[in-house]
Amino acid sequence: MASGCSELESAIEVLVRNFYVYAKRKGKDDKMNKKEFLKMVTQEMQHVLTNTQNKEAANKLIHSLDADGDEKISFDEYWTLIGEIAKKLSLQMAMQCQERQ
């Protein structure tokens, strides 16, 4: 991407690139299988998804995101997770602001 991107544009680029780091391998579709998804959440989201070491919780998360039931996480399904995390962070930030008032 061109230099001089805004902070927001850079943040979106990071989120998009992160998906393809884990999903894209030669000769396969651009989706994360269960193993790739678990690797991604444990390596990249350990502070926002603290229960990823728990196999049952991780399986539940995959199941809840896998809207088309193909047992893989597509970009759209990944984006749902990002949205849920962003919503959770937004609520936490709103509560912190209220506590300060």
Ligand SMILES: [Ca+2]
């Ligand atoms: Ca899917």
